[in-house]
Amino acid sequence: MNTTEEVLDFVHHGHERYLPHLSIDCVIFGYHEHQLKILLIRHHQHDRWSLPGGYIGRHETLTEAANRILAEKTQLSNLFLEQFYVFGDSPTRMNRIETQQTHNTTYAKVGVTIGENHWLSERTLSIGYYALVDYLNVVVKPEYLVDEYCWWDASELPELEYDHNEIISKAFLTLRAQIYQQPVGYNLLPKKFTLPEIHALYESILDRQFDRRNFRKKLLALGMIRQLPEQRKIGPHRSPFLYEFDLEGYRRAVEDLSVRAF
Template sequence: MDSTQAVLDFVNHGHERYLPHLSIDCVIFSYHEQQLKILLIRYYNQSKWSLPGGFIAKDETLTQAANRILAEKTQINNLFLRQFQVFGDSPARLNELGAREVHNATYAKVNVALDENSWLAKRTLSIGYYALVGYLDVVVTPEYLVDEYCWREVTNIPPLLFDHQEIIESALLTLRSQIYQQPIGYNLLLEKFTLPEIHALYETILGKQFDRRNFRKKLLALGLVRQLDERRNIGPHRSPFLYEFDTENYRRALEEGAVLGF
């Protein structure tokens, strides 16, 4: 939606294309400068931030919808995307009137006020997806109703609309619990990475510290990563070696549910 006309069409005719009562919200994680970050957007005329989201078209599958929405927001296709939970309990979701007022603040930009019969004014449950993306791969496309966007560190999330805070917390818990079953390192790091990078990533996600030597030993023992002959030149100190994932071993380890036991 990149024009007044497109927004009006969405408001007035969206119910013909999309399923009402159901939306998708995406928690998009990336890792940059040793920090785990989430992509947030702020809609026109809102002080609180939101998760990027969208609706499911009547003629597309749920998975297609989630991938389409992500691609629209980040220009990345085929990214790592997992459904994790449906949110339908929050009082903010049951209160149709309150939600409508929030939306109307934004739609004021196109001089529209939703009436109580609008498909957008109905109680909506949201399916939470989380995505893992390369920080540098993302190109956030400006949308007409979005004033700004930002990457925020997970430990420093600003006030959010509706139950989006809860969705993020749940996504984080899921990320933690799936770190040994999903190729999380693979999707958040560049193709080549240093040991300190992946070490810090695991420490950040799991929120605890690991001994450098044991961490490397484990990774190598499981054959998850291969040490390369190159080093990365960063700053004034000894250059760290580069590593890459041994995708074959990595895949197998995840399938076996290999608990890395950190």
């Protein structure tokens, strides 16, 4: 929604196109300068940040809606996308009055007051999805009711609106489990990467430290990555070799419980 007219149409007629009681919240992970990042937004006149999200179209599947919302936020398609939880029990999830007040703050920009019986004031359940994106390929499209976007370090997140800190915590638990089942790094790292980049990524996700020499030996022995003849010049006397994922090797490795020995 990028114009006043589009926002007003959503407020007055959105319930005809979207399911009023069900939304999607997206935890968008990126990786940059050895830091795991999460994309956050700040709505108009709100002090706290929140996760990007949106409503589910009446004729959309959940996956279709999640892909549409992510494409609108990042301008990317065919992303790694995983549904991980449904949120509705948290004491920090807003009640009807708080929902109404929050929407009135947001939609004051277009001169609209959300009444008690308005469809946006209804109790809403949220389906959590996490996405893995190439940080450098994300193009954030401005939105009329969003004042600011920002990539935050995953280890230094602020206190978020609603129950979004809880949603991110649950996404992290899922991501840590998936790192042994999916080529998570393949979706976060560039096609060709250095050993320090993948080493720092795994440490960031799993929140533990690995001996760099043993880490390299383990990944190569499992066939998860392969060393390339190319090198990246990053400074005087510093030209580390580049690596790439071997997806077939990765699939074989995750069938072997030894992969969990990281």
